[in-house]
Amino acid sequence: MKVLFISLGCDKNLVDSEVMLGLLAEKGYQMTDDETEAEVIVINTCCFIHDAKEESIQTILEMAEYKKEGTLKALIVTGCLAQRYQQEILDEIPEVDEVLGTTSYPEIVDAIENALKGRAEVRMTDIDALPLVDTARQVTTGGHFAYLKIAEGCDKHCTYCIIPKIRGNYRSVPMERLIKEAEGLAEKGVKELILVAQETTLYGKDLYGEKSLHRLLKELCRISGIRWIRILYCYPEEIDDNLIRVMKEEPKICHYVDLPIQHANTDILKRMGRRTSKEQLEEIIGKLRKEIPDIAIRTTLITGFPGETEEQHQELVDFVDEMEFDRLGVFTYSPEEDTPAAEMEGQIPEEVKEDRQAEIMELQQEIAFEQAEDMVGKEVLVMIEGKVADENAYVGRTYKDAPNVDGLIFVNTEEELMSGDFARVKVTGAAEYDLIGELIS
Numbered sequence: 001m002k003v004l005f006i007s008l009g010c011d012k013n014l015v016d017s018e019v020m021l022g023l024l025a026e027k028g029y030q031m032t033d034d035e036t037e038a039e040v041i042v043i044n045t046c047c048f049i050h051d052a053k054e055e056s057i058q059t060i061l062e063m064a065e066y067k068k069e070g071t072l073k074a075l076i077v078t079g080c081l082a083q084r085y086q087q088e089i090l091d092e093i094p095e096v097d098e099v100l101g102t103t104s105y106p107e108i109v110d111a112i113e114n115a116l117k118g119r120a121e122v123r124m125t126d127i128d129a130l131p132l133v134d135t136a137r138q139v140t141t142g143g144h145f146a147y148l149k150i151a152e153g154c155d156k157h158c159t160y161c162i163i164p165k166i167r168g169n170y171r172s173v174p175m176e177r178l179i180k181e182a183e184g185l186a187e188k189g190v191k192e193l194i195l196v197a198q199e200t201t202l203y204g205k206d207l208y209g210e211k212s213l214h215r216l217l218k219e220l221c222r223i224s225g226i227r228w229i230r231i232l233y234c235y236p237e238e239i240d241d242n243l244i245r246v247m248k249e250e251p252k253i254c255h256y257v258d259l260p261i262q263h264a265n266t267d268i269l270k271r272m273g274r275r276t277s278k279e280q281l282e283e284i285i286g287k288l289r290k291e292i293p294d295i296a297i298r299t300t301l302i303t304g305f306p307g308e309t310e311e312q313h314q315e316l317v318d319f320v321d322e323m324e325f326d327r328l329g330v331f332t333y334s335p336e337e338d339t340p341a342a343e344m345e346g347q348i349p350e351e352v353k354e355d356r357q358a359e360i361m362e363l364q365q366e367i368a369f370e371q372a373e374d375m376v377g378k379e380v381l382v383m384i385e386g387k388v389a390d391e392n393a394y395v396g397r398t399y400k401d402a403p404n405v406d407g408l409i410f411v412n413t414e415e416e417l418m419s420g421d422f423a424r425v426k427v428t429g430a431a432e433y434d435l436i437g438e439l440i441s
Contacts, residue, residue, distance in 0.1 A: 005031065011194070060077055154198035178220075191227045200234055213231075
């Protein structure tokens with residue numbers, strides 16, 4: 001039985017997909033990347049913002065066509081869109097056989113077997129359950145890096161965000177399970193662990209009575225074979241001295257932090273339900289840079305939040321100009337049904353949101369290019385990702401670059417390198433976000 005698996009959305013969703021792939025492989029299912037020969041298609045969906053929702057719906061509709069004209073016998077939908085629009089998916093898209101919620105993915109094998117018998121069903125378990133599967137994941141990221149999901153859900157309830165309603169309250173994965181999983185990944189050749197959750201910085205508070213990310217990091221650093229550990233989704237107000245200290249002390253931890261701040265105007269931050277003011281953000285960023293001078297800070301912003309004035313937008317532009325973030329992404333505000341922000345007065349026209357987004361991204365491109373030029377002549381440690389076709393060059397990442405969201409470095413050499421190798425490289429040039437370098441013999 002051949003299965004095509006489509007994973008949409010974030011890297012946290014990807015971890016769920018890899019767990020499902022492991023469960024299917026254990027039962028003897030074969031994977032295919034050709035939809036025309038697939039007998040079962042599983043789509044792990046996203047609905048965080050409007051564009052993600054549209055992509056998920058369009059993918060389901062496209063795959064549903066193979067029910068009519070191909071070999072497809074079962075179409076399964078899981079993930080965030082499935083959790084949010086459970087029965088509607090079955091009612092509106094009759095080609096879908098099974099719908100699994102965000103905590104029901106361990107039932108993927110039963111769902112497929114049920115669908116193959118001609119039954120249609122919605123499978124929903126407690127949204128605050130913590131799915132724990134002992135079957136090994138099938139890593140899909142190339143083998144040299146992997147995501148480690150350390151917690152599920154969120155307690156923050158930002159006014160624009162639907163996640164707590166579809167992913168439940170914050171709950172940490174027990175530390176011993178994470179260490180075991182990380183050891184298994186290292187044995188398979190993973191050299192970079194990327195810690196993810198809706199919020200990594202609160203890890204362990206629900207289980208151990210206090211924030212314990214620093215304790216988890218120390219344990220992960222002891223695992224043989226792991227060279228880099230990267231932390232994503234750190235809420236600024238939860239960064240404490242313990243976390244900063246372990247980042248300074250442990251050489252395996254990348255001096256990189258993903259710090260989604262969303263805005264810099266204090267009034268807008270309050271309307272968003274965020275827990276920081278502009279002054280607190282300045283203090284946190286300043287402390288990180290003082291304590292870890294070579295730290296790379298990535299952030300994300302939202303433009304056009306309801307009620308955002310031109311003056312407040314310009315305050316955000318000035319903040320970006322002053323802070324000079326190493327990496328930055330900007331999203332236009334997306335009103336999501338059943339969130340407080342969607343009902344707020346002062347909704348901003350799409351054209352204005354996009355203009356404001358473009359202004360910030362243009363500024364950030366200038367900042368990023370200047371920072372890249374400053375790297376010319378310096379030596380950096382690079383993780384090789386793969387070879388450039390038909391050239392004596394390889395593509396890789398420095399500690400400043402998370403996969404798929406940040407920049408790359410192109411390494412010129414006639415030596416043969418492998419994906420996952422670490423190499424010393426001298427930076428010889430810059431091209432916007434990306435660097436060019438030569439291998440140091």
